[in-house]
Amino acid sequence: MFLGMDIGSVSVKTAFLTSDGAIEGQEYRRHFGRPLETARQMLERAYAAHPGIRALGFTGSGGKAVADLLAAPFENEVICQARAAVHLTPQAQTLIVVGGEDSFLVLLEPQSQEDGQVRIRDFAMNGLCAAGCGSFLDQQASRLEVAIEGEFGKLALASTHPARVAGRCSVFAKSDMIHLQQKATPVRDIV
Numbered sequence: 541m542f543l544g545m546d547i548g549s550v551s552v553k554t555a556f557l558t559s560d561g562a563i564e565g566q567e568y569r570r571h572f573g574r575p576l577e578t579a580r581q582m583l584e585r586a587y588a589a590h591p592g593i594r595a596l597g598f599t600g601s602g603g604k605a606v607a608d609l610l611a612a613p614f615e616n617e618v619i620c621q622a623r624a625a626v627h628l629t630p631q632a633q634t635l636i637v638v639g640g641e642d643s644f645l646v647l648l649e650p651q652s653q654e655d656g657q658v659r660i661r662d663f664a665m666n667g668l669c670a671a672g673c674g675s676f677l678d679q680q681a682s683r684l685e686v687a688i689e690g691e692f693g694k695l696a697l698a699s700t701h702p703a704r705v706a707g708r709c710s711v712f713a714k715s716d717m718i719h720l721q722q723k724a725t726p727v728r729d730i731v
Contacts, residue, residue, distance in 0.1 A: 542595045543586055545579060546617065547571075547602035550640030550674055552578045554586055556593075561627060564590075575602040601641065622646050622658045640674040642666055676710045680717060684727055695728040703729045 541564060546553040552571050556564040567586075571578035579602070587593060598607040599620040607614035617639075625632045626648065635646040643666045649659035666673065681688040686695060696702075703720050706712035720730050 541590045541593045542597075543590070543593050544597050544599070544620070545582070545603065545606070546600040546620070547575050547579050547598065547606060548600045548640055549575075549602075550678070552582055552602075554582055555624075556586070556590060559594075576606065579606055618644060618646060618660070618663060619658070622648060622660055626658050638674050638677070640678075643673055673710075676713070680714065681731075684717075684721075684730065686727065686731065692731060696731045699726075699728045699731070701729050705730070 542557045542559070544555045544557070550570060552569050552575060554567045556566065558564050567582060569578055569582060596610070597613045597615060598604070599615050599617045601617075603617075604614050606612075621635055621637050625635045625646075633648050633650065635648065637644050637646070645664045646660055647662040649661045677692070678688050681692050686692050703716075703725050705716040705720070717730055721727075
């Protein structure tokens with residue numbers, strides 16, 4: 541059994557893999573500003589549930605600190621996301637990741653059967669503004685009284701007339717959303 545842990549700005553995620561690469565289990569927990577404490581609790585539960593864990597690796601904005609403390613490997617989250625995407629969906633060519641504090645787009649090279657390596661053709665990350673990031677979307681979902689998990693995405697897909705909302709600045713985006721609410725725009729179209 542192998543354990544990977546992503547300690548991000550909003551949540552901690554774990555994935556358990558067997559030696560042949562099959563996903564044995566996973567867990568997602570929001571850390572509410574306590575990433576190290578949440579990671580410790582999840583590690584304790586992971587080792588109790590799977591005493592045969594042979595290797596451990598970390599990624600994410602908080603992963604480096606924990607990896608250093610435990611003398612465990614750390615890998616850049618873009619590389620991890622690309623490897624996971626290709627592992628789960630070998631034909632993947634594009635990856636869009638929306639994290640708590642950043643969002644990024646990864647373009648993958650078609651996979652070579654000879655070496656099995658992931659090759660990133662191009663990569664772009666959002667700028668300094670938080671518009672489009674998970675934390676901003678979380679805040680707006682809460683403000684709209686919509687559950688971010690399970691409901692937000694379904695509402696967006698149900699939209700028949702998506703409203704125009706500024707996408708480069710969270711302050712302008714929020715202002716646009718409030719104005720749309722004042723005009724009685726359906727929530728599905730705002731989302």
